[in-house]
Amino acid sequence: MLDKISKELERVQTFALDLETTSLDVRSLKITHIIIATKENCWVLPLRGDNKLPYLDTIEWLFTELKNPNRLMYGWNLAFDIRALMNHGLQEVACKIGDGFLGYKMLHERSYVNDLKTVTEKILKRSPKRFNQVTGNLFSTEEDFLAYSYDDGRNTYDLCSGYIHKKLEEENMTKIWIDLEGEVVKANCRIMHHGIAVDAAHIRKLLDAAYPVEERLSREIQKSAKVTFLPSSPQQLSKVLYKILAIPTENIPVGKSGMPSTNDKVLKLLEDRHPIVPLIRKYKKVTKLIGMFSPYLTEHI
Numbered sequence: 001m002l003d004k005i006s007k008e009l010e011r012v013q014t015f016a017l018d019l020e021t022t023s024l025d026v027r028s029l030k031i032t033h034i035i036i037a038t039k040e041n042c043w044v045l046p047l048r049g050d051n052k053l054p055y056l057d058t059i060e061w062l063f064t065e066l067k068n069p070n071r072l073m074y075g076w077n078l079a080f081d082i083r084a085l086m087n088h089g090l091q092e093v094a095c096k097i098g099d100g101f102l103g104y105k106m107l108h109e110r111s112y113v114n115d116l117k118t119v120t121e122k123i124l125k126r127s128p129k130r131f132n133q134v135t136g137n138l139f140s141t142e143e144d145f146l147a148y149s150y151d152d153g154r155n156t157y158d159l160c161s162g163y164i165h166k167k168l169e170e171e172n173m174t175k176i177w178i179d180l181e182g183e184v185v186k187a188n189c190r191i192m193h194h195g196i197a198v199d200a201a202h203i204r205k206l207l208d209a210a211y212p213v214e215e216r217l218s219r220e221i222q223k224s225a226k227v228t229f230l231p232s233s234p235q236q237l238s239k240v241l242y243k244i245l246a247i248p249t250e251n252i253p254v255g256k257s258g259m260p261s262t263n264d265k266v267l268k269l270l271e272d273r274h275p276i277v278p279l280i281r282k283y284k285k286v287t288k289l290i291g292m293f294s295p296y297l298t299e300h301i
Helices: 001-011 056-063 077-088 100-107 116-124 131-134 141-170 174-194 200-225 234-244 263-269 276-291 293-297
Strands: 015-021 030-038 042-046 072-075 098-100
Touching: 001 015, 001 056, 015 077, 015 141, 030 056, 030 141, 042 141, 056 077, 056 200, 072 141, 072 276, 077 174, 098 100, 098 141, 098 174, 100 116, 100 141, 100 174, 116 141, 141 174, 200 276, 234 276, 263 276
Parallel strands: 015 072, 072 098
Antiparallel strands: 015 030, 030 042
16 A cells, blocks of 8 residues: 555655644654545555554655655644654655645634634535544444544645645745745754753853842832832732822723733833833843743753
């Protein structure tokens, strides 16, 4: 079967890839099915069950197919699939990639529901089975799961090739999708897999210097306000600024809490209205630095 698929891929050079896995944790998952789809065919390669293919041999075969730079591979959230394969030994994806999830977002920026099933229903007018319909059914068989996986592969190819790629070509955005976004996905996968060099000692030094400044500014802010409160609380800060200190709220936008905003853009406009405001802006910058380089980060380096 693998030889047959290789010949088909060599002929068409464009295909869709999907993986079914035991988990969403790319570090510990096992691949249960590899799905390869082209315009004319779709194969589900089982790596579990009675008719399973050799696990490592099949994955190594897939690695070889991904080394061809002349091919275009479609997928839906390919970052997950590539990272899963990297944790099985994949070194590099040489073929070009067109991620359907990203392509759909480029076409529909305001769409907040972009999962494969929903987009399939909306664009292809098909009714694919949901994952819980298969896994949540005590009577589901391996044949049911194969059919579910087949649909995923078929729908991924048809959406990417028949809709997304064509629409992006009409908008002259194909190069952005494949040559830019596709390469960014690959680069991010490499970064997430191999990690990046971080100077943990320097981060700890920054934190050691920032904590005393945070405490000092907090004291100065409360002294200026003549009331005890948490400067880090937007609700408490809003109350202090606009009720206790009576800073005018005219032309001040309302925040998510329903109270006048205390974001930095607003505070910048208020700097000359009360000496507490410059202190608050400095305090916010310091707490943002601490939040970026929190001790939880250094514990995982």
